[in-house]
Amino acid sequence: MSDGNDGGSVLGADPPDDGPGVGDADPAVxxxxxxxxxxxxxxxxxxxxxxxxxxxxxIGIGTMVGAGIxxxxxxxxxxxxPAAAISFALGAVIALLVAxxxxxxxxxxxxxxxxxxxxxxxxGSAFGAVVGIGLWLGLVFASAFYLVGFAQYAIAVLAELxxxxxxxxxxxxxxxxxxxxxxxxxxxxxxxxxxxTKLQNGIVSLLLGILLVFLVYGSLDTLGLFGRQxxxxxxxxxxxxxxxxxxxLVFTSYLGFAQVATVAGEITKPGRNLPLAMVGSVVVVGVLxxxxxxxxxxxxxxxxxxxFGETAIVEVARSYLGFxxxxxxxxxxxxxTVSSANASILSSSRALYALSRDALVPPQLAxxxxxxxxxxxALALVGGPTVVLVAVGRTEVLAEVASFLHLVTYGLxxxxxxxxxxxxxxxxxxxxxxPGYPAVPVLGALASFSLxxxxxxxxxxxxxxxxxxxxxxxxxxxxDVRLKGVSTDA
Numbered sequence: 280m281s282d283g284n285d286g287g288s289v290l291g292a293d294p295p296d297d298g299p300g301v302g303d304a305d306p307a308v309x310x311x312x313x314x315x316x317x318x319x320x321x322x323x324x325x326x327x328x329x330x331x332x333x334x335x336x337x338i339g340i341g342t343m344v345g346a347g348i349x350x351x352x353x354x355x356x357x358x359x360x361p362a363a364a365i366s367f368a369l370g371a372v373i374a375l376l377v378a379x380x381x382x383x384x385x386x387x388x389x390x391x392x393x394x395x396x397x398x399x400x401x402x403g404s405a406f407g408a409v410v411g412i413g414l415w416l417g418l419v420f421a422s423a424f425y426l427v428g429f430a431q432y433a434i435a436v437l438a439e440l441x442x443x444x445x446x447x448x449x450x451x452x453x454x455x456x457x458x459x460x461x462x463x464x465x466x467x468x469x470x471x472x473x474x475x476t477k478l479q480n481g482i483v484s485l486l487l488g489i490l491l492v493f494l495v496y497g498s499l500d501t502l503g504l505f506g507r508q509x510x511x512x513x514x515x516x517x518x519x520x521x522x523x524x525x526x527x528l529v530f531t532s533y534l535g536f537a538q539v540a541t542v543a544g545e546i547t548k549p550g551r552n553l554p555l556a557m558v559g560s561v562v563v564v565g566v567l568x569x570x571x572x573x574x575x576x577x578x579x580x581x582x583x584x585x586x587f588g589e590t591a592i593v594e595v596a597r598s599y600l601g602f603x604x605x606x607x608x609x610x611x612x613x614x615x616t617v618s619s620a621n622a623s624i625l626s627s628s629r630a631l632y633a634l635s636r637d638a639l640v641p642p643q644l645a646x647x648x649x650x651x652x653x654x655x656x657a658l659a660l661v662g663g664p665t666v667v668l669v670a671v672g673r674t675e676v677l678a679e680v681a682s683f684l685h686l687v688t689y690g691l692x693x694x695x696x697x698x699x700x701x702x703x704x705x706x707x708x709x710x711x712x713x714p715g716y717p718a719v720p721v722l723g724a725l726a727s728f729s730l731x732x733x734x735x736x737x738x739x740x741x742x743x744x745x746x747x748x749x750x751x752x753x754x755x756x757x758x759d760v761r762l763k764g765v766s767t768d769a
Contacts, residue, residue, distance in 0.1 A: 332552045332559075335539050339560025341483040342535025342622045348490065348567060349612040350428040350589050351529050352575045354675060357585025359525040360516040364572040366525035367532070371565030373730060374533040376723030377689040378561055379713045380696040382554035385540040387699075387709035389549065393540040393626075394688050395633050401695030403763035404639065408753035409746050410688050411634040416745050417684030418627035419661055421534055422461070423668035424677040425620035430456035430669075431589040432612040439602075439609065457669035464621050465662030482618050489611040490567060497574035497599050512580050520733075527733040528675060530682040532568060535619070536561050537689070538626050550710030574599075624661050631657035639757045676741070679734050683742030690727035693720035 330338075355363035384397040395414055399407025430453040515522070536557045539546075546552050575584055575595045584591045593612070596604035635644035635657070644657050668677060697720050699707050713719050731739065 331547050332555055335546055335552055335556025336560050336563070337483045338622075339536045339539050339556055340487070340564055341618055342538055343532060343560065343564045344483070344486055344490075344567065344615055344619075348571050349432065349592055349608075349615050350424075351532060351568075351678075352571055352595070353584050353587045353589060353591030355525050355529050355572065356576055356581035356591070358517065358528065359521040360514065360581040361512060361573065361576040362515040362517075362522050363525050363529070363576075363581075364569045365522050366529055367565060367568040367572060369522070369526045370530045370533050371561055371568070373526075373530070373689075373723070373726045374536055374561045374565070375558060376719060376726055377692060378536050378557040379554065380693050380720045380723060381537050381540050382557050382711050383709045383713050384692065384696060384699075385553050386549045386711045387707050389546075393629075394537055394692050395630055397540075398688070398691050398695045399637065399762040401699045401763070402691065404637075404757065404760045405750065405753050406691060406695075407637070407762050408634070408639050408757065409749040410691055411630055411639060412749035412752065413684040413688055413745060414630040415627050415634070415661070416664070417681050417688070418534075418623045418630065419664045420668060420677050420684070421531060421681035422620050422623040422627065422661070422665045423457070423671075424531060424681060425616045425623060426457040426461050426665070426669045427453060427677065428589055429460060429613060429616035429620060430454070432593075432609060432616060435590045435593055436609050436613070439605065454670045458666040460617065461620070461624075461662060461666040461669055464617070464624055465658055465665070467621075482614050486611050486615055486618075489607050493596055493600065493604065493608060494567065494570050494574060497578070497595070498570060500599055501574050501577035512576065516581065523730070523733045527682060527730050528679055529568075530686065530730060531678040532564070533561065534681065534685050535564075535622070537692075538622065554711050624658070624665065627661040628657040631660060637762060638760050639753065676735070676738055679738035680741045680745075683731055683734055683738055684745060686727045686731050687742070687746065690724045693724035693727070696720045 352363075355366060359366055381394070381397075384401075385393075388396055388400065390396045393414075395407060395411040398410045433456050434452060539553065539556045539560070546556070571592070575592060578584075578595045578598045579587075579591075584595075587594050590612070593605050593608050596608040600607070631640065631644050634640045635642055644660065646656050671677075696713065697717055700716065731742070734742075
């Protein structure tokens with residue numbers, strides 16, 4: 280299979296107005312040939328493709344399955360009632376519109392950095408800086424959100440054990456637990472990530488097993504097969520607008536599918552398995568989310584569900600399956616939130632690593648710990664801000680800021696695809712191409728950018744500040760770096 284080099288020509292030369300390139304000393308193309316067994320780089324390195332479709336699905340599902348089921352049902356029902364199911368479905372549609380362009384870009388550029396790498400090569404260094412820094416901080420906000428959810432579940436476990444009388448300030452305990460586990464996960468990431476794939480597969484299998492039992496039983500009960508009446512309620516008690524504002528809130532639940540692209544160089548049969556893993560994970564998780572909302576609101580009604588807050592799903596499980604159901608969901612919630620937090624911390628550090636590799640941030644951030652083989656400085660710059668945000672503990676704002684920054688990134692992924700298709704550089708040779716081009720990426724971009732408009736003003740303001748700060752950093756520190764069209768690392 281061709282590697283896209285056409286006999287060693289200098290590919291990836293930038294337009295004249297993009298400044299001097301940081302990669303000019305080594306013009307060799309290093310995007311990798313998309314073979315089914317290995318990714319062969321120009322440097323001679325071979326990345327063995329060992330992650331199959333199941334592993335790719337586990338990465339996507341394992342990252343996404345946490346928030347939508349274990350944190351959002353009470354919050355979403357409080358905003359949109361049973362119509363929150365439509366909010367989750369809308370989020371899934373937008374995610375699918377982005378997953379397809381991401382799949383094409385990933386098969387063309389199987390490199391670490393994921394969305395940042397695609398956008399910086401398609402649209403230039405300034406966009407790359409905004410997206411890279413946005414991904415770093417967006418995943419920091421997401422990690423903090425997951426850790427707050429984890430702490431809420433830990434307190435629910437204490438309540439089940441009858442130990443709440445010993446706790447005088449539950450909010451303080453949320454902060455202490457969230458910060459403690461944030462530090463623990465950061466430390467564990469610094470000591471190496473061996474067996475991470477096996478751990479992720481095991482957690483996802485256990486989670487899906489617990490959830491399927493709960494949701495199947497709950498669905499049958501909601502349909503009246505066990506004789507219990509569901510709570511009567513208007514489907515859209517808060518109006519049509521609430522569906523879109525809730526979709527903007529819960530979009531954090533769909534932040535995991537693009538992480539499959541970060542391991543594109545290790546996916547077997549990438550032309551087939553990459554799009555199937557991304558699209559399949561969105562479909563599976565989206566169906567789980569929609570069913571969860573319908574089952575939950577059928578059990579209690581949206582008003583009471585909202586009163587339960589971040590652990591509402593525990594009370595839903597208790598109502599259907601009694602004490603064993605509550606314990607099983609508590610266990611699943613602890614696993615899901617800590618798994619999502621761990622994956623987000625790792626991914627956030629990789630975003631910083633990619634920025635440093637391209638000279639958009641100081642090179643020290645790309646230093647690797649020689650003993651453990653991990654980017655310890657980048658991890659510290661993820662764990663530090665994460666625990667600070669956990670201490671703040673405003674769940675909805677954390678979720679929406681993470682969504683804001685990712686929606687901007689997803690929109691730009693779609694734009695980058697169109698730009699690369701139109702410019703058609705010689706090295707751009709994806710093994711998967713988006714069906715329905717250009718309609719799919721255009722709709723993906725419009726939907727992603729439009730959903731931002733339905734967020735809280737505070738979340739929008741924080742997101743805009745992050746984007747502007749990234750631009751200021753770029754012009755002050757790295758304005759001479761050029762990346763558009765360059766297929767080498769800096």
